[in-house]
Amino acid sequence: xxxxxxSPQSLIVQKGGISIINCAYENTAFDYFPWxxxxxxKGPALLIAIRPDVSEKKEGRFxxxxxxxxxxxxxxxxxxxxxxSATYFCAASNQAGTALIFGKGTTLSVSS
Amino acid sequence: NAGVTQTPKxxxxxxxxxxxxxxxxxxxxxxxxWYRQDPGMGLRLIYYSASEGTTDKGEVPxxxxxxxxxxxxxxxxxxxxxxxxxxxxxxASSEGRVETQYxxxxxxxxxL
Numbered sequence: 111x112x113x114x115x116x117s118p119q120s121l122i123v124q125k126g127g128i129s130i131i132n133c134a135y136e137n138t139a140f141d142y143f144p145w146x147x148x149x150x151x152k153g154p155a156l157l158i159a160i161r162p163d164v165s166e167k168k169e170g171r172f173x174x175x176x177x178x179x180x181x182x183x184x185x186x187x188x189x190x191x192x193x194x195s196a197t198y199f200c201a202a203s204n205q206a207g208t209a210l211i212f213g214k215g216t217t218l219s220v221s222s
Numbered sequence: 223n224a225g226v227t228q229t230p231k232x233x234x235x236x237x238x239x240x241x242x243x244x245x246x247x248x249x250x251x252x253x254x255x256w257y258r259q260d261p262g263m264g265l266r267l268i269y270y271s272a273s274e275g276t277t278d279k280g281e282v283p284x285x286x287x288x289x290x291x292x293x294x295x296x297x298x299x300x301x302x303x304x305x306x307x308x309x310x311x312x313x314a315s316s317e318g319r320v321e322t323q324y325x326x327x328x329x330x331x332x333x334l
Contacts, residue, residue, distance in 0.1 A: 116264075119262070144322075151327075151328075152327060152328075153226070153312050153314075153325030153326050153327050153328055154265070154312070154325050155324075155325065156322045156323070156324075159322075199264060199265060208253075208270055208272050208278065209255060209267050209270050209280060210267075210323065212264045212265040212266075213264055214262060214263060214264035215262075215264050
């Protein structure tokens with residue numbers, strides 16, 4: 111019940127295309143869902159986060175879609191750019207949680 | 223404002239040797255974390271400290287010890303290194319328990 115399952119493991123998208131990464135969770139107590147972006151040789155950095163009281167959150171080209179009944183959430187990157195090439199991690203936690211549970215990561219390559 | 227700093231950046235150990243990984247943050251955050259990152263495994267929590275003076279085990283604590291020296295510093299110690307501890311170690315901090323986590327640049331550890 112503590113797992114967060116992320117797919118796909120890797121993704122190749124053409125410049126200007128839409129990148130979609132999916133995550134699923136089992137613990138219904140989770141109520142905070144962030145996405146982290148990590149460039150090679152760097153630490154992860156928060157990209158965008160959502161709480162389950164909304165179904166979608168958009169920040170620039172990045173959108174989180176949240177489906178509470180299906181216990182799934184996804185990251186959409188619109189107009190993908192080579193600079194978006196990185197590893198993306200979804201994560202989850204609850205209000206009483208003391209740490210985040212991370213998915214295994216998706217390596218995104220955007221070809222020019 | 224350096225954020226989260228980690229030392230060393232890279233270390234090679236022989237099996238059985240000990241070492242301490244250092245982490246410091248200058249954001250006055252209450253919570254600090256140690257993660258390890260292995261290929262295909264995502265980020266796994268080793269230990270965390272919700273506040274100064276407290277530490278708790280995460281998902282993979284075996285073989286590690288931690289010290290929350292003060293509010294700024296959180297160290298991770300390997301008493302007797304094993305090849306299975308070859309990994310990239312990240313320290314992170316956050317203001318609250320499920321707030322944005324800020325990651326350091328990582329320490330690459332190779333145990334021969």
